[in-house]
Amino acid sequence: MRNALQITKMLKLTRIFIAIIQIGILYIFSLIGSFLGELLHLNFPGSLIGMGILFILLHLKVFPYNWVVIGGNWLLAELLLFFIPSVVAIMQYIQFLHREGLDLFLIILISTAAVMVSSGLTAEMITRKGGKAL
Incomplete structure (x- = not known):
């Protein structure tokens, strides 16, 4: 033992x-x-x-x-752990967020949608090829 x-x-x-x-x-x-x-x-x-x-x-x-x-x-x-300093640091730019917050939100929304669509299409393509990514 x-x-x-x-x-x-x-x-x-x-x-x-x-x-x-x-x-x-x-x-x-x-x-x-x-x-x-x-x-x-x-x-x-x-x-x-x-x-x-x-x-x-x-x-x-x-x-x-x-x-x-x-x-x-x-x-x-552990990827989330690497974002914590960024989130804490952004609190220094509250005025910037008030001024440009909506634009930033739209950019994040569009880029997230683009990543989701491209990831889905890539996964579908890999699945059709029998699961061989490389």
Whole structure:
């Protein structure tokens, strides 16, 4: 019984260690994208450039999916936690929200609808192809 508990703890620690390394890999791609964005003078977030590069490498099967899946899943699971500082910081701009609040609301509403429609169409397309995303 004691041996099984030690093995379980060791597996959890191993999974945590793997997740930390994979988050580091994702961060390196973000840094590469930032570097390329500055080097090429692009008005585009470097993190998105890095994730685009990662997506292409994953799609071409140059970079193995299992090298980032655990860390990526953890980041997605904790995504709400990353928005808390933004929500707290926006409280400094109450006057701006009073002035531009309706416009911001419409932008958020339209962009959310666009994401929902494009996600639905993508999921439908993947389903029609037999569930093969890449």
